[in-house]
Amino acid sequence: MWNIDLTYRKEMQSTFERLYEKQAVLNQSRPLPNIALQKIKETLSVEWTYNSNSIEGNTLSLRETQMVIQEGITVKGKSLREHFEAKNHDKAVDYLYEIVSQDYVLRSIDILSLHGLVLRTIEDDFAGRIRNAGVRITGANFVPPNANKVSDLLDELIAFVNENPLGLNDIELATIFHHKLVWIHPFFDGNGRTVRLAMNLLLMRKGFPPAIILKNDRKKYYDALNQANKGNYQKLTLLMSQSLERTLNIYVTSLPDNDYNFQEISNIVEEPNFPYGQEYVSLLARQGKIDAYKEGRNWLTTKDAIENYMTNRKRKR
Ligand SMILES: Nc1ncnc2c1ncn2[C@@H]1O[C@H](COP(=O)(O)OP(=O)(O)OP(=O)(O)O)[C@@H](O)[C@H]1O
Ligand SMILES: [Mg+2]
Incomplete structure (x- = not known):
């Protein structure tokens, strides 16, 4: 499973440095001031739900997603399932904020819990459970491992993340965790949404904001995953860094006295x-x-x- 080519590292060095500089700026400003930042968190949570669900095929717009989540409104012409997906994902984001802290250590039970929240009432038979049969990913250049391997592979991945034997930085670790989890594809459905939540545990415990993969980047994202299936993490690392830099910039530019002018x-x-x-x-x-x-x-x-x-x-x- 550990086919990881790290030659991209040199290319990414200055980007990583920038991300860590901004993380330091944020961490030095903690506890973060005022209502404005609370508002950013809420806005980003809605964006996170909208983009992640939309990558998966949910047709609610950003505004509709916001109305469903924040105002409990039902949108005409949209299925019950799509409404549940929005509300469920939002609950999963809340749960994630609850469990994440500076000394958070990744546990498989948390991945299962996030998955459980994502699929609750939609696919209750599978929610929070790893698959017991084969799956295929449309458009992928590989077939996910046999169901009887999933449990061991998952344990191996979590040990890898917690021991970090390659000394990866937080961004690399989140990226590789992301890819390996969707490669294992532990669930019948909801793998993408679950890992886009779980990888942020690894970033947010270090004081980063969530990295949100945008719906507009879906093609780039799938292409990067296909590269990663071959051990090449360059594109996925870049996409992850750019997704993270976007939310970092939203936070740092909202701090009083910042001198960024985007x-x-x-x-x-x-x-x-x-x-x-x-x-x-x-x-x-x-x-x-x-x-x-x-x-x-x-x-x-x-x-x-x-x-x-x-x-x-x-x-x-
Ligand atoms: N070529 C690929 N190689 C590895 N993983 C892939 C590839 N294409 C897609 N994936 C991952 O699989 C996920 C889809 O799996 P699944 O349908 O179980 O998740 P979902 O949450 O229902 O949908 P989605 O992940 O699309 O939002 C994608 O989001 C992506 O993370
Ligand atoms: Mg799906």
Whole structure:
């Protein structure tokens, strides 16, 4: 199971450093001030539920998801199941916030509990239970392991996470845990949603906000998983880092006295005498070379981030 190629590491180094710098900024500001941050947490929880369910095929929009969760409203034309999926996932997020703390150690019972919450009343026969027969993943380049192996593989994975024999950082650990869990595919259904919850236990215990994989990135995400099935974690690590950086940026920019100034790339490059073009800066953003994150279809970054990158590049040459 441990086919892990770590050659991507060098490429990702500066991104990891940035993520840890922002984590430190957040941790130094704890306890985080004021109502604004409470609001961010709530907004992100709804986004998390919307995106994770939507990747899986739920057709509620972000706004509808919010109404179902926060106002208990029933949306005309949407199935009962879709309503339950939204409410269930939201409860699972609450549960996760309840159990996560600085000294949290991953346990299989927590993975089962999260799965139980995700599928409650929808598939009660399977909720919180590992599968007892074979499964296939549409579009995947492999077939998940035989059902009689699942329990041992799961234990092995949890030991791997807790012992961390390769000395992986938190982002790498969450990424590899994510991939190995969906590779094992312990459940008949709900594997994706469950692991997108559980991996955040590993990040949030260290003071990171949740990494939310966006519905817009679904294709990229599945493609990255297929690469990871071959032992290549580069794409998945980048996607995970970018997902995490987005929520980190949302938090750090909301802190009083922060000096980040994120803007759409098109705004930055439009400034007279700005030496770089839209295409080039967008490429750097997509590749994770500069501090940037995507909101909807647009990449946001800061002038400082572009200038820092250029200065470092010149120094290296
Ligand atoms: N090619 C792949 N290799 C490994 N894992 C994959 C691949 N394609 C998808 N997956 C994982 O399997 C999940 C789908 O499994 P399953 O249907 O049990 O979960 P779900 O929660 O019902 O749906 P989803 O995960 O799509 O939200 C995907 O979200 C993804 O995490
Ligand atoms: Mg499914």
